[in-house]
Amino acid sequence: MIEHKVAQESCKNCHLNEVCIPESMNDHEVAQLETLVKLRIKLKKKDFLFLAGDDFKAIYAIKSGSIKTSITNQAGMEQINGFFIQGEIIGLDGFATDKHVLNAIALEDTHICVIKKDELESMSEKFIPLKNQIQRIMSKEIVRDNNMMLLLGNMNAEQKIATFIQNISNRLNKRHNNHLAITLRMTREEMGSYLGLTNETVSRVLKKLSDINLISIDAKELLILDEDGLKQVIHQDCNP
Amino acid sequence: MIEHKVAQESCKNCHLNEVCIPESMNDHEVAQLETLVKLRIKLKKKDFLFLAGDDFKAIYAIKSGSIKTSITNQAGMEQINGFFIQGEIIGLDGFATDKHVLNAIALEDTHICVIKKDELESMSEKFIPLKNQIQRIMSKEIVRDNNMMLLLGNMNAEQKIATFIQNISNRLNKRHNNHLAITLRMTREEMGSYLGLTNETVSRVLKKLSDINLISIDAKELLILDEDGLKQVIHQDCNP
DNA sequence: CGGATGCTTGAGGTCTATCAAAGCGAGTGG
DNA sequence: CCACTCGCTTTGATAGACCTCAAGCATCCG
Numbered sequence A, B: 001m002i003e004h005k006v007a008q009e010s011c012k013n014c015h016l017n018e019v020c021i022p023e024s025m026n027d028h029e030v031a032q033l034e035t036l037v038k039l040r041i042k043l044k045k046k047d048f049l050f051l052a053g054d055d056f057k058a059i060y061a062i063k064s065g066s067i068k069t070s071i072t073n074q075a076g077m078e079q080i081n082g083f084f085i086q087g088e089i090i091g092l093d094g095f096a097t098d099k100h101v102l103n104a105i106a107l108e109d110t111h112i113c114v115i116k117k118d119e120l121e122s123m124s125e126k127f128i129p130l131k132n133q134i135q136r137i138m139s140k141e142i143v144r145d146n147n148m149m150l151l152l153g154n155m156n157a158e159q160k161i162a163t164f165i166q167n168i169s170n171r172l173n174k175r176h177n178n179h180l181a182i183t184l185r186m187t188r189e190e191m192g193s194y195l196g197l198t199n200e201t202v203s204r205v206l207k208k209l210s211d212i213n214l215i216s217i218d219a220k221e222l223l224i225l226d227e228d229g230l231k232q233v234i235h236q237d238c239n240p
Numbered sequence C: 001c002g003g004a005t006g007c008t009t010g011a012g013g014t015c016t017a018t019c020a021a022a023g024c025g026a027g028t029g030g
Numbered sequence D: 001c002c003a004c005t006c007g008c009t010t011t012g013a014t015a016g017a018c019c020t021c022a023a024g025c026a027t028c029c030g
Helices: A027-034 A117-126 A128-154 A157-174 A188-195 A199-211 A227-234 B027-034 B117-126 B128-154 B157-174 B188-195 B199-211 B227-235
Strands: A039-043 A048-050 A058-064 A066-072 A078-085 A103-106 A110-116 A181-183 A215-218 A221-224 B039-043 B048-050 B058-064 B066-072 B078-085 B103-106 B110-116 B181-183 B215-218 B221-224
Touching: A027 A128, A039 A048, A058 A117, A066 B128, A078 A157, A078 A188, A078 B128, A110 A117, A117 A128, A128 A157, A128 B066, A128 B078, A128 B128, A128 B188, A157 A181, A157 A188, A157 A199, A157 A221, A157 A227, A188 A199, A188 B128, A199 A215, B027 B128, B039 B048, B058 B117, B078 B157, B078 B188, B110 B117, B117 B128, B128 B157, B157 B181, B157 B188, B157 B199, B157 B221, B157 B227, B188 B199, B199 B215
Parallel strands: none
Antiparallel strands: A039 A110, A048 A103, A058 A110, A066 A078, A066 A103, A181 A221, A215 A221, B039 B110, B048 B103, B058 B110, B066 B078, B066 B103, B181 B221, B215 B221
């Protein structure tokens, strides 16, 4: 990991403060949070933030850019299990055993706010809203994971890809970005790994969705042309 | 939900205290925990503990019996996403939004220790080890979910079933039960839902594993005959 | 410019879902 | 206590979705 200290900035003024940790904190509480984020890191594409087995030292908020996380099981299989963008928090997998189980790697140049575990712990003893917030983020993560399992277990390739697109769109929307224009930072292969598909299938399905005018796709640039149409793809075969 | 108050019992003397919440607490801390568990519930088979949409009022430790949890997405698809046995904690999905996202239903007659949210929160402000413990449990849950995604996305039917068996065996082992003799409390259909397979496939694969003498199976009674063989099935196709 | 990496497209094969029917077992009611 | 039913399980035949393998093309980067 390549670390660069960057000028201290304010959580209060960060345009992400609605989606990052401060979510439901008042000004006073955010002020306390600030004392936690003493370090910010710049990552270049392919730099890792942490790897499986690394000591759990901090949790991380993405200030800009994007990160993929992956897991390897005992059998040596690797799967990407998350793509994270601006305002999202990663590193929570480390709480269980004090070691990370996931790898976290930058998909592009990325800025990270570091919240060190030690300070997090001493702080959150005095400062309950923070601990509650962390708990809520973890619980959200559990809900997200459960939905992912549903996807992997029960959907066909078209449904998976349509759901994936919709999900990214929703998350962009939450951050007040244009939610119809998506730049795919990951490769087809990485999308496939995430969705339990091969890169060829990803490529074919994207083509098909484009052929029926639900999206347009040019390399990494994806436009959603028909939100309702995408929903219908996701809901196919339901309530027959 | 059918509630029965049962005689107050001691967490300290509970034979589960090594795997339930008290895991890493000292005697004094366990004593504090006890004041939290004021209610215990008996569920009969098919009774639900909570349903998706229910207010999040408590988290639950399974004292005996077993529980399945399931999730339904907007598209109306339902999937079982967890089987929980003695000593395990459920209900953590409620922290995010203060509503449960999962359904929790008893697979057999089951005893539950109830830890009410209100008391949990007021208690854990004064009582840090508890909050840390909850955090650790949630993080474990995240790790578990990630492994499940790996399974659903990348494994074939044989690998899924072998992994499932191994996983249950490990959990029984942790509780000092005979880890080679497993009583499957769920139906083939429920196993299938959990693993992303149909009941027919589950049935066929169990038969196959039995035919090659890795297990023996008679209705719900499963015996592991060859632990190493099971591992080999899981690791098939790796490092070719 | 050349090599590496990623993307697309095609042909063929395999795994697992689907559909169907019969066997089994637990629980119910006569 | 037995007969019956309903739900679960097993087994077979078939079909289709997706993977695998392969080749050609585009893009990126030193």
